[in-house]
Amino acid sequence: MSLSREDVEKVSLLSRLKLSEDELVVMTDQMSRIIDYIDLLSEVNTDDVEPMTHAVEQFNVFADDVVHQSLPRDEALANAPKRDDECFHVPAVLGD
Amino acid sequence: MSLIQLTATDLLKKLSAGEVTSVEVTQAFLDQIESADKQVGAFLSVTKDSALEQAADVDSRRKAGKPVGLLGGVPVAIKDLLCTKGQVTTCASKMLENFIPPYDATVVRKIREADGVLIGKTNMDEFAMGGSTENSALGKTSNPWNLDCVPGGSSGGAAACVAASMAPLSIGTDTGGSIRQPAGFCGVTGLKPTYGRVSRFGLIAFASSLDQIGPMARTAEDAALLLEAISGHDPMDSTSANVASPQFSQTVGKPLEGLRIGLVKEHFGDGLDSEVEATVREAVKVYQSLGATISDVSLPHNKYAIATYYIIAPSEASSNLARYDGVHYGHRCDEKQMIEQLAAEKKAFEESGDEEGLRNMDTSLVRMYRQSRAEGLGPEVKRRIMLGTYTLSAGYYDAYYLKALKVRRLIRQDYDTAFKEVDLIVGPTTPSTAFKTGAKTDDPLSMYLEDLYTVSANLAGVGGISIPCGFSTTGMPIGLQLQAPPLAEEKLLQASHMFQQATDWHTRRPELS
Structure with a gap:
């Protein structure tokens, strides 16, 4: 088992996911098996190989500096689970 | 016809x-x-x-x-x-x-x-x-x-x-x-x-x-x-x-x-x-x-393609899917229930004198993110977000993500040849x-x-x-x-x-x- 339950719990916090105790157990087993599999790459010699970040390597794509109409606020807020006329609402961040 | x-x-x-x-x-x-x-x-x-x-x-x-x-x-x-x-x-x-x-x-x-x-x-x-x-x-x-x-x-x-x-x-x-x-x-x-x-x-x-x-x-x-x-x-x-x-x-x-x-x-x-x-x-x-x-x-390098893919794709997915936070659009958990749950956890830590537990408790905002995502996303999506977060995390980035990007170039070179x-x-x-x-x-x-x-x-x-x-x-x-x-x-x-x-x-x- 390459990952411990604690490792997986830590990753779940970094991932902003709340996993139940059962999910943590299953996830630990499944992730460990996948990690063991992807460890296959360690046998490839990649000395002096440049990493390839994109399929088509393009450079410096600039947009023209022109003012456009952006999404109206009402439309931007339309799908918000909780809002008022101007803002998205989140649970209290300060004074907890 | x-x-x-x-x-x-x-x-x-x-x-x-x-x-x-x-x-x-x-x-x-x-x-x-x-x-x-x-x-x-x-x-x-x-x-x-x-x-x-x-x-x-x-x-x-x-x-x-x-x-x-x-x-x-x-x-x-x-x-x-x-x-x-x-x-x-x-x-x-x-x-x-x-x-x-x-x-x-x-x-x-x-x-x-x-x-x-x-x-x-x-x-x-x-x-x-x-x-x-x-x-x-x-x-x-x-x-x-x-x-x-x-x-x-x-x-x-x-x-x-x-x-x-x-x-x-x-x-x-x-x-x-x-x-x-x-x-x-x-x-x-x-x-x-x-x-x-x-x-x-x-x-x-x-x-x-x-x-x-x-x-x-x-x-x-x-x-x-x-x-x-x-x-x-x-x-x-x-x-x-x-x-x-x-x-x-x-x-x-x-x-x-x-x-x-x-x-x-x-x-x-x-x-x-x-x-x-x-x-x-x-x-x-x-x-x-x-x-x-x-x-x-x-x-x-074809035999490394799946391993390469299952590092790169989840890594990118973990970043792309960070946007589903229950704030701008998409599912959001029941806030009242979530706050009550947090209060109950806090009380339990206090009663048992678990100071580490208290220190590590989610804030209500973080718990809102975690709970909303837990409810809104299915098992495979969670798995890939977790995998990608792991392969991009400190200490593993070079061994997994960077390595996969290098093998990706070798795979491309195979095609060019x-x-x-x-x-x-x-x-x-x-x-x-x-x-x-x-x-x-x-x-x-x-x-x-x-x-x-x-x-x-x-x-x-x-x-x-x-x-x-x-x-x-x-x-x-x-x-x-x-x-x-x-x-x-x-x-x-x-x-x-x-x-x-x-x-x-x-x-x-x-x-x-």
């Missing part, structure tokens, strides 16, 4: 000759959806009223002698991860079950402008993560050839709706094989264009350096038509290729002279079903009889035919290995197509994959059309009761 049996190309001929109207054509496909989709489950939503309105508009323009677009009133189904303005776009996720995009994806806009009639949105694996459409949180799709089997995925609904004659054209997306594999499983033609050929603006992102939108249809001719309508540079997608788009529908019928075909040694190894292998080798003989020369090529010798690479689309529903759901890794022949094209950024090339003894379709160098879609389509002129596998249709 009834209207729903016709190809888009033939429908267009009848439409422009005035033999049928777009309303009649659209209604015929809507009727087929009404009767067949109860069994197949290809659609998540059907936009009957707006489709008929759009069709009537095309008819009135055609009647008045005004210009009509390339798709001229032929229905098109859209995979439900492309934004459609004012119409629910779910990504087959509870997270986006009620999401109504404020804009159209570029591909959707182009289809509207080309007078393609938007008939509905098709089912898929949640956020396009999967190879069987079983990961959809919103419905089950069956393979029209055998309802006990999966249609493939992630574009399972997109492939199944074409196979079951519920739409002549449909749009899929392909991050690791998600157009080609379901096309193979359902016996239709599916093309993954070169990365950058088609704008990704308005596509709900999974892995941005791999995602590509492409056409699914009955024939290469129809795929060429739809590709022509959707391809081209888009200022809204800085990775879209700034090159002229060929008129694919004009060139698809021209046979290729002196075609050089390469068979990848590594695609005929362990794990390949013997029936699939025999069928694919027969298909290669068809090309030989059409004058192509056949030789062996090697993609030596092979394409010096041959024009096209030909082989099986998948190691076996469509499997039974539920057969692989308990073992994610075995599902991942299904992508063995398709992921490399995404990693390398080259184009690929799957066309029907035969059936198994159990009556399931077998797909032939063709791959071409970057931006050589014309060749892919021409070669596929040549095959379809010489064979009739693509004309077979499943019998639904």
Whole structure:
């Protein structure tokens, strides 16, 4: 088992996911098996190989500096689970 | 022959000759959806009223002698991860079950402008993560050839709706094989264009350096038509290729002279079903009889493709899916319940004197994120977010993510070397035919290995197509994959059309009761 339950719990916090105790157990087993599999790459010699970040390597794509109409606020807020006329609402961040 | 049996190309001929109207054509496909989709489950939503309105508009323009677009009133189904303005776009996720995009994806806009009639949105694996459409949180799709089997995925609904004659054209997306594999499983033609050929603006992102939108249809001719309508540079997608788009529908019928075909040694190894292998080798003989020369090529790093893909794709996904936070759009947990739960946890820590527990407690904002995501996302999506977060995290980045990027270049170099010798690479689309529903759901890794022949094209950024090339003894379709160098879609389509002129596998249709 390459990952411990604690490792997986830590990753779940970094991932902003709340996993139940059962999910943590299953996830630990499944992730460990996948990690063991992807460890296959360690046998490839990649000395002096440049990493390839994109399929088509393009450079410096600039947009023209022109003012456009952006999404109206009402439309931007339309799908918000909780809002008022101007803002998205989140649970209290300060004074907890 | 009834209207729903016709190809888009033939429908267009009848439409422009005035033999049928777009309303009649659209209604015929809507009727087929009404009767067949109860069994197949290809659609998540059907936009009957707006489709008929759009069709009537095309008819009135055609009647008045005004210009009509390339798709001229032929229905098109859209995979439900492309934004459609004012119409629910779910990504087959509870997270986006009620999401109504404020804009159209570029591909959707182009289809509207080309007078393609938007008939509905098709089912898929949640956020396009999967190879069987079983990961959809919103419905089950069956393979029209055998309802006990999966249609493939992630574009399972997109492939199944074409196979079951519920739409002549449909749009899929392909991050690791998600157009080609379901096309193979359902016996239709599916093309993954070169990365950058088609704008990704308005596509709900999974892995941005791999995602590509492409056409699914009955024939290469129809795929060429739809590709022509959707391809081209888009200022809204800085990775879209700034090159002229060929008129694919004009060139698809021209046979290729002196075609050089390469068979990848590594695609005929362990794990390949013997029936699939025999069928694919027969298909290669068809090309030989059409004058192509056949030789062996090697993609030596192919065996690392799945491992490379399952580092890069989840890494990108973990970052892309961070946007689902329960704040801007999408599912949000019940806040009152969440606050009560936190208070109860705090009380428990206080009573037991657990200071570390108290210190490590989530704030209400963080818990809102975690709880909303836990409720809104399915198991495979969670798994990939977790994997990607792990492979990008401090201490593992070099060993996994950076390493995978380097191997990705080696995979691309293999292709560059092979394409010096041959024009096209030909082989099986998948190691076996469509499997039974539920057969692989308990073992994610075995599902991942299904992508063995398709992921490399995404990693390398080259184009690929799957066309029907035969059936198994159990009556399931077998797909032939063709791959071409970057931006050589014309060749892919021409070669596929040549095959379809010489064979009739693509004309077979499943019998639904």
